[in-house]
Amino acid sequence: MDIDFDCTMCGKCCHNLRLPLTVPEAITWLRRGHQTQLFLEAIPWPEEPPEDNLIAAHKRRRSFPASSGSLPIRVVAVIVAAFDGPCPNLKEDMRCGVYGSRPLVCRIYPAEINPFIPLNPEQKACPPEAWTQATTPLLRQGNIVDAQIAALIAESRNTDAADVDAKAALCEALGIASVALSNEGFVVYTPDPSALLSALESAQAAITSVRPQSWQFVSNRSATVDALRSVDAVASERSAWETESAEFLGFFPDEVIGNSGSNA
Ligand code: SF4
Numbered sequence: 001m002d003i004d005f006d007c008t009m010c011g012k013c014c015h016n017l018r019l020p021l022t023v024p025e026a027i028t029w030l031r032r033g034h035q036t037q038l039f040l041e042a043i044p045w046p047e048e049p050p051e052d053n054l055i056a057a058h059k060r061r062r063s064f065p066a067s068s069g070s071l072p073i074r075v076v077a078v079i080v081a082a083f084d085g086p087c088p089n090l091k092e093d094m095r096c097g098v099y100g101s102r103p104l105v106c107r108i109y110p111a112e113i114n115p116f117i118p119l120n121p122e123q124k125a126c127p128p129e130a131w132t133q134a135t136t137p138l139l140r141q142g143n144i145v146d147a148q149i150a151a152l153i154a155e156s157r158n159t160d161a162a163d164v165d166a167k168a169a170l171c172e173a174l175g176i177a178s179v180a181l182s183n184e185g186f187v188v189y190t191p192d193p194s195a196l197l198s199a200l201e202s203a204q205a206a207i208t209s210v211r212p213q214s215w216q217f218v219s220n221r222s223a224t225v226d227a228l229r230s231v232d233a234v235a236s237e238r239s240a241w242e243t244e245s246a247e248f249l250g251f252f253p254d255e256v257i258g259n260s261g262s263n264a
């Protein structure tokens with residue numbers, strides 16, 4: 001697949017986002033006084049897949065092991081910058097106000113970070129002319145042309161893996177142990193920003209992580225709950241956007257996160 005791309009500076013990719021952040025980026029984001037959320041999903045992992053299963057290897061690298069009842073699972077925790085409307089860093093002229101230190105995902109957009117998701121211009125915020133009138137090669141035979149973008153994608157994947165222990169420690173510190181089933185959505189937490197910042201700073205400094213021993217699946221589908229219980233997982237049925245103690249709990253479809261911006 002060959003794709004050309006030139007950014008038109010329209011700024012669309014810097015609006016209405018759930019922007020995935022690395023742990024250091026989340027700390028910076030919170031210190032600037034902006035909002036973040038935690039998106040949680042878990043993959044049933046009854047046995048280790050073969051080493052040559054590359055999709056499983058990708059999931060393993062960015063998740064931590066845990067259990068739900070007697071079912072082994074792997075938990076994926078994503079810290080996201082959450083905002084409706086313009087990004088708090090976006091200036092009126094549609095330039096990024098923190099361009100030199102903008103998150104990795106902003107530097108990579110519109111390329112894909114996940115190696116198993118092909119780039120589809122129709123699913124990006126960019127206007128048609130950013131693709132149809134472009135002269136700069138972005139993909140050739142499916143491979144990223146720009147060495148710098150390729151290096152940023154590799155850095156993003158490596159950081160995602162390196163952050164796993166800190167995210168496990170973060171969940172433990174915040175008492176988070178409810179999770180959605182992978183591919184069904186995410187359980188979303190909106191912790192108090194100062195508590196989250198403090199927990200993140202401690203989690204980042206932790207030498208060894210402490211992992212919640214038992215997680216509970218929550219789903220708004222009774223069939224999912226029944227299927228999970230049939231394999232001895234702990235699962236309960238909840239309606240969407242339910243408030244639970246101090247947490248804001250809800251479900252987002254998968255496609256909500258992963259959109260980001262990179263306009264200069
Ligand atoms: S590039 Fe990223 S940090 Fe900068 S304004 Fe856009 S979304 Fe915000």
Ligand code: SF4
Nearest residue numbers: 007008010011013126
């Ligand atoms: S990367 Fe962002 S600013 Fe550039 S064309 Fe795409 S949506 Fe517009």
